Amino acid sequence: MATGRTHRPATRSRGIPEATVARLPLYLRALTALSERSVPTVSSEELAAAAGVNSAKLRKDFSYLGSYGTRGVGYDVEYLVYQISRELGLTQDWPVVIVGIGNLGAALANYGGFASRGFRVAALIDADPAMAGKPVAGIAVQHTDELESIISDNGVSIGVIATPAGAAQQVCERLVAAGVTSILNFAPTVLSVPDGVDVRKVDLSIELQILAFHEQRKAGEEAAQDAAQAGATAPAPARASRVLPDAAATPATAGAATGAATAPVASADVRDNQGPDGDVPAVMPA
Numbered sequence: 001m002a003t004g005r006t007h008r009p010a011t012r013s014r015g016i017p018e019a020t021v022a023r024l025p026l027y028l029r030a031l032t033a034l035s036e037r038s039v040p041t042v043s044s045e046e047l048a049a050a051a052g053v054n055s056a057k058l059r060k061d062f063s064y065l066g067s068y069g070t071r072g073v074g075y076d077v078e079y080l081v082y083q084i085s086r087e088l089g090l091t092q093d094w095p096v097v098i099v100g101i102g103n104l105g106a107a108l109a110n111y112g113g114f115a116s117r118g119f120r121v122a123a124l125i126d127a128d129p130a131m132a133g134k135p136v137a138g139i140a141v142q143h144t145d146e147l148e149s150i151i152s153d154n155g156v157s158i159g160v161i162a163t164p165a166g167a168a169q170q171v172c173e174r175l176v177a178a179g180v181t182s183i184l185n186f187a188p189t190v191l192s193v194p195d196g197v198d199v200r201k202v203d204l205s206i207e208l209q210i211l212a213f214h215e216q217r218k219a220g221e222e223a224a225q226d227a228a229q230a231g232a233t234a235p236a237p238a239r240a241s242r243v244l245p246d247a248a249a250t251p252a253t254a255g256a257a258t259g260a261a262t263a264p265v266a267s268a269d270v271r272d273n274q275g276p277d278g279d280v281p282a283v284m285p286a
């Protein structure tokens with residue numbers, strides 16, 4: 001993938017930790033909002049609060065970009081927008097194809113946030129012949145028969161998969177064979193790709209499960225506080241048993257929250273995506 005190695009030291013693009021890269025879009029979003037309000041400079045504390053990150057982490061992250069701010073003044077908003085955009089490769093146009101134009105694919109196609117961040121939806125592709133030629137978000141859907149020529153004609157390197165899980169691996173293989181080297185996968189399945197191909201996976205049901213985990217922990221903490229405030233009169237074993245039933249209810253809570261809020265994601269999908277990670281971002285490596 002073109003990342004401008006000619007004008008940047010290779011060590012910089014390689015030396016940025018993945019966790020920092022994952023936070024750069026958060027900084028960029030906060031900085032873009034400041035830029036739109038014509039705010040010229042921002043302190044690390046203000047920017048960290050706006051991005052939801054701690055300020056020491058932010059300063060460390062920006063040191064990887066070679067950006068240290070000015071003491072007493074802060075960071076130059078416009079310059080930082082440019083620096084982060086360049087680091088993320090957003091100073092160039094990225095044509096993207098979306099494959100699978102059902103509920104989710106159509107919603108993604110209609111999302112204005114891609115274009116405003118440099119991702120141009122070059123084509124919408126679906127296997128259903130009845131969809132061919134139908135406009136979605138102002139773009140005529142094309143049949144999968146044309147997938148290879150669409151990729152090469154538009155120089156597409158990023159593909160979005162929004163097909164049912166069962167079709168995703170085959171779609172992925174066709175995309176990769178046609179020249180796509182980065183895939184954003186919404187289908188609830190793990191994709192196998194050759195070396196050199198990056199896959200990121202989005203799973204909202206996992207996010208809901210993480211929220212459910214925090215909800216039950218908060219409930220547990222509140223119960224423990226109540227028990228502590230109740231004081232010496234209550235016997236210790238009774239207090240302990242008051243917290244435990246909530247914790248035991250966690251799996252059911254997570255399942256219910258997921259099923260209710262993400263109707264398209266079947267319960268089998270949720271099981272497929274449960275992993276050992278304690279804190280999985282909305283977009284994660286596949």
Ligand SMILES: NC(=O)c1ccc[n+]([C@@H]2O[C@H](COP(=O)([O-])OP(=O)(O)OC[C@H]3O[C@@H](n4cnc5c(N)ncnc54)[C@H](O)[C@@H]3O)[C@@H](O)[C@H]2O)c1
Nearest residue numbers: 100101102103104127128163164165167187202203204264
């Ligand atoms: N990651 C998430 O948070 C999240 C949320 C919602 C849905 N999903 C997943 O996204 C996918 C799509 O969901 P949906 O509700 O839009 O489904 P949908 O049934 O509405 O749409 C799927 C589309 O894919 C097309 N399709 C099927 N096989 C294809 C193939 N081989 N090549 C190209 N197109 C093909 C179908 O014709 C259909 O238009 C599902 O896998 C679902 O589980 C993920």
